[in-house]
Amino acid sequence: MDFILQPWAWYVGGxxxxxxxxxxxxxxxxxGASTNFETLCTMAGAGKVSDYFKKDWKDRDFALLFVIxxxxxxxxxxxxxxxxxxxxxxxxxxxxxxxLGFSNIGSQYFPEEIFGEEALFSLKGFLILLISxxxxxxxxxxxxxxxxxxAITGLSSLQLPSLLAVIGFFIGGIIATWFIIxxxx
Amino acid sequence: xxxNSNYILGMKNIKFLFLGIFFAIVLSKxxxxxxxxxxxMFKFQSFHMFGIIGGAVVISMIxxxxxxxxxxxxxxxxKIVPKQKKKGFIRTVLGGTLFGLGWxxxxxxxxxxxxxxxxxLMPALILLFGAILGAFFYGLLSKKLPS
Numbered sequence: 203m204d205f206i207l208q209p210w211a212w213y214v215g216g217x218x219x220x221x222x223x224x225x226x227x228x229x230x231x232x233x234g235a236s237t238n239f240e241t242l243c244t245m246a247g248a249g250k251v252s253d254y255f256k257k258d259w260k261d262r263d264f265a266l267l268f269v270i271x272x273x274x275x276x277x278x279x280x281x282x283x284x285x286x287x288x289x290x291x292x293x294x295x296x297x298x299x300x301x302l303g304f305s306n307i308g309s310q311y312f313p314e315e316i317f318g319e320e321a322l323f324s325l326k327g328f329l330i331l332l333i334s335x336x337x338x339x340x341x342x343x344x345x346x347x348x349x350x351x352x353a354i355t356g357l358s359s360l361q362l363p364s365l366l367a368v369i370g371f372f373i374g375g376i377i378a379t380w381f382i383i384x385x386x387x
Numbered sequence: 388x389x390x391n392s393n394y395i396l397g398m399k400n401i402k403f404l405f406l407g408i409f410f411a412i413v414l415s416k417x418x419x420x421x422x423x424x425x426x427x428m429f430k431f432q433s434f435h436m437f438g439i440i441g442g443a444v445v446i447s448m449i450x451x452x453x454x455x456x457x458x459x460x461x462x463x464x465x466k467i468v469p470k471q472k473k474k475g476f477i478r479t480v481l482g483g484t485l486f487g488l489g490w491x492x493x494x495x496x497x498x499x500x501x502x503x504x505x506x507x508l509m510p511a512l513i514l515l516f517g518a519i520l521g522a523f524f525y526g527l528l529s530k531k532l533p534s
Contacts, residue, residue: 215417216442222410230461235498239522254526264400271407276505279415292432311421317510334493335517341486343525346473348497358447363472370483375429378491
């Protein structure tokens, strides 16, 4: 029981993610998460606006079930499996974020400065989340995959497009954390 | 007994729901949905996320070899062949960079957005709405974008 409630180490996470990939392929489908954003567009009627979305979303019912599972799993984890969300951060990270004006750093998974109510109901905070979301949705579909599809599935099957995409992920992530976050906070 | 085909289809794929729950718990318990974990990853201040993603990739490589050699087949006995990703330098690098920007700021990539709904409902709904909107914009522009 203690193991269930403690944070799991990286060397537990890597293999368990690989096992998730294995099961996904064993069940006969290609592992990934971001195509669901397109499927949700199709379900919302985007096919009326663009032929790109004229697909039968029922062909992807397995992926939608996976997504529903992700949501349920998130609720189970947050309600029952993580009594303490403290993150053991590098003192350098804590110092940097303190200098940027963040508080209670690492006391929860999500900083109040981005995920808190005050941020949410301010124009700036709302736009930070909305624009990040748009970038994630647009970028992942343009690149043809996300962390699951490109970084894990694509790299492990030695695909060059995935290596390029992952290089892109890091270029974007580095620009965001080294330059954009210090500007917006 | 009379079976409704939709019912059978539903049952056949219900395993993906359980796999989703499992994957969400793995991501949550290893802190791989935390904003801080991705911030420190992109700042190269911690090994944690590199260990998780790197470990997942290395072990998945072994699985991919077993798929390729036909030692592991899918549950219908078919050979497992991962889909080939679309090629293109601009598409992957520029698309990847845009994705990375969103990921770096919000600390959420695709699968975690759904998981975070269980932790921070309203912010995650905004992220999800944005991501769906972003995919919609991509669909509208897909033919005009350089690949």
